[in-house]
Amino acid sequence: MQRHLDTGHTPAPEQQRHLSDLPGPRGLPWLGQALRLRPARLHLQLEAWGRQYGPCYQCRFGQRAILVVADHATIQTLLRKRPERFRRPLLGGRIAREMGFDEGLFFANDEVWQRQRRMVMAGLDPGHVKAYFPTLLNVTLRRRSRWRAAAQNGARIDLQADLMRFTVDASAGLAFGVDVNTLDSDDDVIQQHLNRIFPKLHKRGLALLPYWRYVRLPSDRALDRSVAAVQEAIRGFIAGARHRMQLDPSLREQPRNLLEAMICAADRADSDVNDHDVAGNVIVLLLAGEDTTANTLAWMIELLHRHPEALERARAEVRSLAPDPAGFTPEQMAALDYLDACAQETMRLKRVSMPFGAGPRICPGRYLALLEMNMAMAMLLSSFGIETVAPAEGGTTREHLSFSMGPVGLRMRLRPLHGEFQRLSANGA
Numbered sequence: 483m484q485r486h487l488d489t490g491h492t493p494a495p496e497q498q499r500h501l502s503d504l505p506g507p508r509g510l511p512w513l514g515q516a517l518r519l520r521p522a523r524l525h526l527q528l529e530a531w532g533r534q535y536g537p538c539y540q541c542r543f544g545q546r547a548i549l550v551v552a553d554h555a556t557i558q559t560l561l562r563k564r565p566e567r568f569r570r571p572l573l574g575g576r577i578a579r580e581m582g583f584d585e586g587l588f589f590a591n592d593e594v595w596q597r598q599r600r601m602v603m604a605g606l607d608p609g610h611v612k613a614y615f616p617t618l619l620n621v622t623l624r625r626r627s628r629w630r631a632a633a634q635n636g637a638r639i640d641l642q643a644d645l646m647r648f649t650v651d652a653s654a655g656l657a658f659g660v661d662v663n664t665l666d667s668d669d670d671v672i673q674q675h676l677n678r679i680f681p682k683l684h685k686r687g688l689a690l691l692p693y694w695r696y697v698r699l700p701s702d703r704a705l706d707r708s709v710a711a712v713q714e715a716i717r718g719f720i721a722g723a724r725h726r727m728q729l730d731p732s733l734r735e736q737p738r739n740l741l742e743a744m745i746c747a748a749d750r751a752d753s754d755v756n757d758h759d760v761a762g763n764v765i766v767l768l769l770a771g772e773d774t775t776a777n778t779l780a781w782m783i784e785l786l787h788r789h790p791e792a793l794e795r796a797r798a799e800v801r802s803l804a805p806d807p808a809g810f811t812p813e814q815m816a817a818l819d820y821l822d823a824c825a826q827e828t829m830r831l832k833r834v835s836m837p838f839g840a841g842p843r844i845c846p847g848r849y850l851a852l853l854e855m856n857m858a859m860a861m862l863l864s865s866f867g868i869e870t871v872a873p874a875e876g877g878t879t880r881e882h883l884s885f886s887m888g889p890v891g892l893r894m895r896l897r898p899l900h901g902e903f904q905r906l907s908a909n910g911a
């Protein structure tokens with residue numbers, strides 16, 4: 483971070499403010515605010531300080547001095563001035579590399595970011611995302627089966643965990659190039675490894691002391707084993723995709739998943755990316771696409787349940803434009819304007835006004851995320867009535883920050899809709 487904010491013009495030296503000139507909470511010597519900050523509630527603490535110290539303040543976290551900006555226009559300016567004037571913190575990339583991963587787009591800076599961005603964008607543009615529709619439909623219908631069983635048994639669905647399995651299935655199907663199906667198995671091996679890896683990335687990013695460079699605790703050794711297993715699986719997925727593409731060269735023209743699209747980009751004559759870049763981005767696409775999309779869906783379901791008139795309007799739209807999940811098409815999903823507006827409003831309420839960021843590093847997965855969300859919501863609204871959505875512990879829904887911010891402990895109970903029952907009996911299911 484630069485020492486003063488460049489918002490388009492360079493102020494005269496006497497007008498320039500330095501980090502140390504800004505207001506902010508007083509911290510302990512050496513530790514700063516480190517002992518006060520709880521990673522899972524970090525966003526709430528930063529918001530509270532914003533109300534107290536204004537839209538631009540400083541705080542210290544160990545030896546790291548941090549500038550916090552809560553002003554929309556300034557944030558937009560900063561985001562747009564990347565990569566020339568600002569960059570992602572180097573720490574994320576260092577931690578990922580230390581764990582044993584190749585650097586992927588989310589953590590990369592400078593020329594590594596430039597060349598990887600082209601490759602990832604090529605796999606996530608709207609045209610390619612449309613080609614992934616059959617994979618996404620498969621995952622959506624599988625989830626409907628699971629929810630149908632829960633509805634018929636009157637079982638409560640652990641909303642966040644269940645939606646996470648849906649988004650993992652969707653992202654992993656596209657990033658691995660194979661169907662991993664976490665939805666129907668409670669002991670999926672890859673998912674167990676990822677569940678160990680992703681929270682560690684978050685924790686190490688916020689750790690006061692990088693103890694793991696000096697001492698290996700049992701949890702660090704378990705992490706090493708998980709990283710090695712996932713890396714080996716990824717190498718296998720890349721080899722498998724290359725083999726399929728050799729047998730069927732048409733896949734080079736029309737890749738069916740993200741892995742194939744990235745391999746095509748890596749193999750082009752003028753390409754400056756290689757299999758390490760591909761492997762690094764397989765893991766980044768899983769990380770970036772999992773809980774962001776699952777959390778948004780969970781909040782959206784909670785908000786719609788609390789606003790029945792909006793829920794019924796969304797349901798009416800789905801009934802008239804996309805009534806049968808088995809027959810969903812990309813065109814139907816694109817026509818669901820009200821549902822799309824509900825997703826945008828959910829993100830505005832829970833992530834302020836630039837949910838996908840801005841400028842050259844804007845989220846390349848946004849088309850995929852919006853399509854996944856429309857498919858999941860259209861399936862839910864066409865097939866089920868929502869009986870309850872509430873935290874297991876009662877009271878109001880609490881927020882929890884990990885890679886993104888989600889609701890804590892929501893349980894959902896569904897009932898099959900009448901039309902759904904009729905279709906089921908007609909099909910003899």
Ligand code: HEM
Pocket residue numbers: 561587588589599602653766767768770771772774775778829836837838839840841842843844845846847848850851
């Ligand atoms: C509702 C779902 C999602 C939300 C709210 C979201 C939000 C974001 C945000 C805020 C950023 C940072 C943008 C910036 O720095 O300006 C980002 C970056 C990124 N997102 Fe997403 N995202 C979502 C889903 C996805 C999905 C499904 C994928 C891919 C499978 C994805 C892949 C990425 C990648 C690779 C980056 C890094 C881009 C770069 O640094 O150049 N995201 N996302």
